[in-house]
Amino acid sequence: MPSSASGSAPATFLHKVIAAVSIAALVHAGYSAAQHRLYLRLTEQPFTALPADIVAQTLASLIFLCWAYTHVAGAFQPIRADIANGRRKWDDVGSCLSFATFEHRAKALSPTYAFDSGRSVSILLLLF
Amino acid sequence: MVADRRDWTTVSFEEGREALKEWREEHARRSEEVVELWEHVLSRSPSSLADELCTVYEQVCIAALDCSRTDLAHECINALHKRFPGSSRVLRLQAMFYEARGQWKTADDIYEKLITADETNPAYRKRRVAMLLGQGKRLEGIKALVEHLESFITDSEAWLQLSELYLAESDYARAAHAMEEVLLTAPTNSIYLRRLADIRYTQGGQENVEVARAYYEQALKFSPVDLRALYGIVLSCNTLVATARVTPDKKREYMTAAAAALARIQERYESVEPEAANPEEHSNIMEAVRGMEIH
Amino acid sequence: MTDLLLDPSIRTWVFLPIVIITFMIGVARHYVSLIITNKKRTKLEGVIDAAYLLRSRLLRENGRILPKNSYWMRKNSLVNDEHGYLSVAMNRAGRGGAPNPMDPETLTEMLKGNILNMVPMIFVGGWINWTFSGFVTTRVPFPLTLRFKPMLQRGIDLVSLDAAWVSSASWYFLCVFGLRSIYTLVLGEENVADQSKMMEDQMASPAGMAPPDPKAAFKNEWEALSMHSHHFAFN
Numbered sequence: 001m002p003s004s005a006s007g008s009a010p011a012t013f014l015h016k017v018i019a020a021v022s023i024a025a026l027v028h029a030g031y032s033a034a035q036h037r038l039y040l041r042l043t044e045q046p047f048t049a050l051p052a053d054i055v056a057q058t059l060a061s062l063i064f065l066c067w068a069y070t071h072v073a074g075a076f077q078p079i080r081a082d083i084a085n086g087r088r089k090w091d092d093v094g095s096c097l098s099f100a101t102f103e104h105r106a107k108a109l110s111p112t113y114a115f116d117s118g119r120s121v122s123i124l125l126l127l128f
Numbered sequence: 129m130v131a132d133r134r135d136w137t138t139v140s141f142e143e144g145r146e147a148l149k150e151w152r153e154e155h156a157r158r159s160e161e162v163v164e165l166w167e168h169v170l171s172r173s174p175s176s177l178a179d180e181l182c183t184v185y186e187q188v189c190i191a192a193l194d195c196s197r198t199d200l201a202h203e204c205i206n207a208l209h210k211r212f213p214g215s216s217r218v219l220r221l222q223a224m225f226y227e228a229r230g231q232w233k234t235a236d237d238i239y240e241k242l243i244t245a246d247e248t249n250p251a252y253r254k255r256r257v258a259m260l261l262g263q264g265k266r267l268e269g270i271k272a273l274v275e276h277l278e279s280f281i282t283d284s285e286a287w288l289q290l291s292e293l294y295l296a297e298s299d300y301a302r303a304a305h306a307m308e309e310v311l312l313t314a315p316t317n318s319i320y321l322r323r324l325a326d327i328r329y330t331q332g333g334q335e336n337v338e339v340a341r342a343y344y345e346q347a348l349k350f351s352p353v354d355l356r357a358l359y360g361i362v363l364s365c366n367t368l369v370a371t372a373r374v375t376p377d378k379k380r381e382y383m384t385a386a387a388a389a390l391a392r393i394q395e396r397y398e399s400v401e402p403e404a405a406n407p408e409e410h411s412n413i414m415e416a417v418r419g420m421e422i423h
Numbered sequence: 424m425t426d427l428l429l430d431p432s433i434r435t436w437v438f439l440p441i442v443i444i445t446f447m448i449g450v451a452r453h454y455v456s457l458i459i460t461n462k463k464r465t466k467l468e469g470v471i472d473a474a475y476l477l478r479s480r481l482l483r484e485n486g487r488i489l490p491k492n493s494y495w496m497r498k499n500s501l502v503n504d505e506h507g508y509l510s511v512a513m514n515r516a517g518r519g520g521a522p523n524p525m526d527p528e529t530l531t532e533m534l535k536g537n538i539l540n541m542v543p544m545i546f547v548g549g550w551i552n553w554t555f556s557g558f559v560t561t562r563v564p565f566p567l568t569l570r571f572k573p574m575l576q577r578g579i580d581l582v583s584l585d586a587a588w589v590s591s592a593s594w595y596f597l598c599v600f601g602l603r604s605i606y607t608l609v610l611g612e613e614n615v616a617d618q619s620k621m622m623e624d625q626m627a628s629p630a631g632m633a634p635p636d637p638k639a640a641f642k643n644e645w646e647a648l649s650m651h652s653h654h655f656a657f658n
Contacts, residue, residue: 038431083351085317085318085319085350085351086318086351086352086353086354088154088319090319090323091156091157092154092155092156092157093155093319093320094288094292094323095155095156095157096285096288096289096292097155097157097190098251098254098255098258098285098286098289099254099257099258099261099285099289100190100194100258101227101258101259101261101262102193102194102196102224102227102228102262103262103263103264106159106160106194106195106196107196109195109196110195110196110197110198247466247467248465248466248467248470279467279470279471279474280470280471281471281474281475281478282474282477282478282481308489311485311488311489312478312481312482312485312486312488312489313481313485315485315488321488339490342655342657343657345657346488346657
């Protein structure tokens with residue numbers, strides 16, 4: 001089963017949408033801030049502070065982005081390598097899959113076992 | 129293992145894909161389940177796998193060969209061949225297909241061709257060794273593997289396999305040597321440490337059992353939940369206490385270590401299944417564990 | 424320090440497009456090189472040598488987990504004067520030789536590499552210089568002497584203009600070198616768009632690469648392993 005050590009739920013479509021919308025909102029806030037400054041420079045007004053709605057938009061999109069991204073990024077990997085090893089079994093660790101051979105009893109589970117070359121003869125001999 | 133058997137035919141696509149990925153990464157050999165997952169869940173829309181499609185095909189092909197499903201394996205190989213016509217990885221799968229059907233000569237010829245085309249790829253030589261093992265020629269397999277290791281001396285999977293082969297031949301000294309090579313590349317892996325300790329303990333003799341005890345302690349340090357390491361400590365300490373050439377101080381030290389390990393084992397059994405659940409069995413087990421203590 | 428006010432459309436239509444153009448060309452170069460160049464064929468002997476060097480290093484680093492006999496057996500197999508692999512490899516006559524510059528294969532490789540890297544830079548640099556000429560693009564944040572003016576302010580003949588104000592061609596070259604780490608981020612390691620690595624290689628190769636290199640590596644490893652003392656850590 002999929003492991004989720006930190007307990008965060010896997011990313012759903014909603015999380016991804018919120019992340020994308022937050023990024024767009026952040027970029028938009030930055031652009032509006034730049035435009036605001038340009039406007040102030042053109043109308044020769046002193047620049048004191050950004051308008052409240054831009055600040056609010058920046059903060060809100062940042063918070064939403066952080067929240068959505070922690071879900072999109074997925075569960076954390078444990079840092080101590082041996083923690084992962086504590087759960088592994090020798091069957092997996094010692095499996096040496098590059099050397100896996102197919103000559104084992106599972107061959108008999110195949111639906112075509114009796115009809116493979118050579119075996120049909122031995123089956124007949126057994127019957128008679 | 130059979131412990132976490134579930135019905136893979138009814139899982140969702142994402143869950144199936146995650147499971148396959150996990151088994152790929154931990155090198156699990158769960159061939160029946162892979163084939164089941166593929167046939168009932170993933171083959172409905174293979175294109176949704178996108179980037180992973182070819183690795184999944186490879187995984188399913190090998191699993192199919194393991195379950196003797198040559199039809200499914202053939203299908204996977206064809207699909208891969210269409211995508212990558214001249215690929216040597218597909219050729220290797222083809223050779224494994226022949227292996228599974230017992231056509232050793234054909235498979236060997238293909239591997240020969242692959243090796244001459246790319247000398248530095250260890251995978252093909254390893255399959256040749258696997259072929260010898262599949263035909264039951266274990267001693268020749270060992271010889272071929274040793275030869276392979278002369279060129280690829282840092283191949284830890286090959287050393288691990290060599291260690292297993294020597295164990296099957298009861299050649300514990302060489303098995304320990306091979307296991308040490310594996311350990312050189314992964315010194316903090318508690319499973320390898322425990323395995324080496326097992327081999328050393330089996331070899332017997334005071335020196336070996338002392339080394340085994342040291343390795344068991346270290347494995348326990350890295351992985352505090354390792355029950356086998358705890359048992360290993362108990363057994364090796366008991367053996368050492370019974371040895372003649374051990375000073376009384378050391379004896380006392382071993383006895384305390386064994387007692388501490390036994391206490392932890394009992395704690396673990398208590399936490400897994402408390403007394404109320406199955407009193408008779410519980411008391412039998414606890415009695416047996418207590419009986420291992422040396423006074 | 425004169426404080427010029429630049430037209431904002433320079434930022435939108437010159438500054439950013441140059442960054443984007445440079446980045447795209449780097450990415451395109453990487454993919455074109457993937458198509459054109461052949462994969463380097465490694466030799467088996469090279470792989471074996473590298474494996475033994477790695478083994479020696481692992482023995483030094485992780486040797487403390489092995490008991491004395493095992494450690495000394497392995498050390499002996501590597502540094503023994505007559506049979507040790509490292510000793511033999513150290514004294515072996517230089518195998519492989521320098522990549523022969525007369526060899527047609529290496530020549531074509533070098534040529535392809537050069538063409539792929541230098542030519543686009545020259546062409547695009549020239550085009551940018553021609554298109555975006557006659558104005559300053561940006562100001563570098565550190566002060567520069569007047570010597571840099573003809574180089575950085577091509578096409579702008581103002582004697583009193585601070586040298587920190589640069590033209591678009593210099594901004595292009597700044598981007599070429601500055602976007603290196605972005606390439607590593609986007610394309611992963613081993614990307615051809617990373618030009619400075621290429622230049623480092625060119626500077627190292629005249630100094631004589633291959634023949635002393637394996638021998639020197641073996642000698643270093645032999646010395647390091649000989650000096651290494653063993654202590655069984657689990658006692």
